[in-house]
Amino acid sequence: MALKAGASVLRLTALRSTAVRLLSTHTRPEVEQNKTKNAEFPGAKAPYVTEMKFLNETSYDPIPIYRVLDNDGSVIEKREEPSIDKDELINMYKTMVQITQLDKILYESQRQGRISFYMTNYGEEGIHIGSAAALDPRDLVFSQYREVGVFLYRGVTVTELINQCYGNHEDSGKGRSMPIHYGDKQRNLVTISSPLGTQIPQAVGAAYALKRQPDNDRCVICYFGDGAASEGDAYAAFNFAATLDCPVILFCRNNGYAISTPTSEQYKGDGIAARGPSLGINTVRVDGTDTLAVYNAVKQAREFAIANNKPVLIEAMSYRVGHHSTSDDSTAYRSVEEIQKWANDESPLLKFKLYLESKGIWSEDAEKATLKESRDRVVRTMQDAEKKKLPHWKEMFEDVYYDMPPRIQKQMQQMGEHLKKYPDKYPLDKFQTD
Ligand SMILES: Cc1ncc(C[n+]2csc(CCOP(=O)(O)OP(=O)(O)O)c2C)c(N)n1
Known part of the structure; x- marks a missing residue:
């Protein structure tokens, strides 16, 4: 009960101050001027308006398309x-x-x-x-x-x-x-x-x-x-x-x-x-x-x-x-x-x-x-x-690191051994050689 009574007192006070504010905005002349003044928020400098309106793409004309030539190749301006x-x-x-x-x-x-x-x-x-x-x-x-x-x-x-x-x-x-x-x-x-x-x-x-x-x-x-x-x-x-x-x-x-x-x-x-x-x-x-x-x-x-x-x-x-x-x-x-x-x-x-x-x-x-x-x-x-020949197969291991790390060196070596073992399985003649 006490809470409810407290809440209605708060509501009454709020209503009264809103009424005072509204009355005063309608009467104070400097506020009249503010309506036409730009707002100075850090995030927007823009005029105030009193009509609530969404803006969308139809609120503006489409951006025009600049051209010099007509379709027949003649200069328009x-x-x-x-x-x-x-x-x-x-x-x-x-x-x-x-x-x-x-x-x-x-x-x-x-x-x-x-x-x-x-x-x-x-x-x-x-x-x-x-x-x-x-x-x-x-x-x-x-x-x-x-x-x-x-x-x-x-x-x-x-x-x-x-x-x-x-x-x-x-x-x-x-x-x-x-x-x-x-x-x-x-x-x-x-x-x-x-x-x-x-x-x-x-x-x-x-x-x-x-x-x-x-x-x-x-x-x-x-x-x-x-x-x-x-x-x-x-x-x-x-x-x-x-x-x-x-x-x-x-x-x-x-x-x-x-x-x-x-x-x-x-x-x-x-x-x-x-x-x-x-x-x-x-x-x-x-x-x-x-x-x-x-x-x-x-x-x-x-x-x-x-x-x-x-x-x-x-x-x-x-x-x-x-x-x-x-x-x-x-x-x-x-x-x-x-x-x-x-x-x-x-x-x-x-x-x-x-x-x-x-x-x-x-x-x-x-x-x-x-x-x-x-x-x-x-x-x-x-x-x-x-x-023209394709790049040497070794190229695919190079140029990523300034100094090739041991694991990449190992992969390159394994690839070399593999190609030596199975040369007939790869079109090696198409690639550059050492
Ligand atoms: C991040 C990413 N997502 C998707 C793709 C697949 N992809 C390649 S080209 C392309 C279309 C790009 O169209 P646009 O930017 O209009 O260029 P256009 O090809 O018309 O010249 C897509 C979806 C990609 N390459 N990269």
Whole structure:
């Protein structure tokens, strides 16, 4: 009883003080002013409102998609046309053609059992070349796996790429990684690794290291897919990039699919770009089938990132025209009509070619010659790569430890004895020898 009486006294007192508070808020003029003033919480400086409302993706307009070229290759707004000299424009287009030829032939070579795996880049050539052309060769590149054009544009040769896919002794990775896991230290291209998203925090860390160097004039670019953007690593990396003020371009290739998962199942809301402003990152969404739009976005992102030591998020919208990889048949989860529409009407190569033609610097003859040259280069190189020996079997025991521990030395010795005992059981003639 005593408790109950006590509780009702407390309730009465609380009611009275609420009433006093309410009355006073309606009467005190300084409180009137507070309504229009921004709140000054440590975690949010924002206006107060008196209407309780949830916000969601429909509360805002979708982030627009920046483009320079129309589908017919014409420049929409003259002021947006970048000034790129003729030779570079031609080099950009030729590299795009080289990507498609590399893809066609290596894809087939996997089908013929000559290499174990391959991933094509169809539909994303404009992303590779537009971004690579806007970077400085000293900028550090972290890629996912579908960015071979960036490697080509940096000067990695078709021979080096094919040696990697064949895993022969001339592969700088010594045949230890799956095909397409390229890397090139001299050209500032960090070796690709398969686990999705791991490169994103690494890239942010590298950008942080760059910013700590005196007079830094380099940035880091990190490519990742819409699927990889769902990894926890991506969120952590975005937030570190923003809070630690890192000169990194976070470049999302949104090609509509993560293997068979369409973006409609990958995320709700307005794509990857919408995450940028929410974390305080300068963000732009571009048409990834428009090489010039990608070029402008990366060029400005680079300048901004270096001048301000801040990240930029770019979401390049595109379509993965090929199957996910040689292990996939994408017609199981999307229609052939859908693929054809993007392959034909929105081809980044076609748009760029029409642009070059409109400038009078490209012709059908040049097209034919470039196609033949790039196809022949791949076929010739592939035949050479096949003849090259595979790395010495001892390589698989090396390079992990600076000084090989006794247990690994023992395994290597046992392997040597085993091969001596059963030489006819292994294709030893295909491997380098001592
Ligand atoms: C951590 C991790 N989970 C799953 C996979 C298997 N996997 C390889 S590629 C891929 C899809 C990635 O899609 P996206 O990032 O959109 O890139 P895209 O292949 O479309 O270029 C998945 C799920 C992986 N490699 N690593």
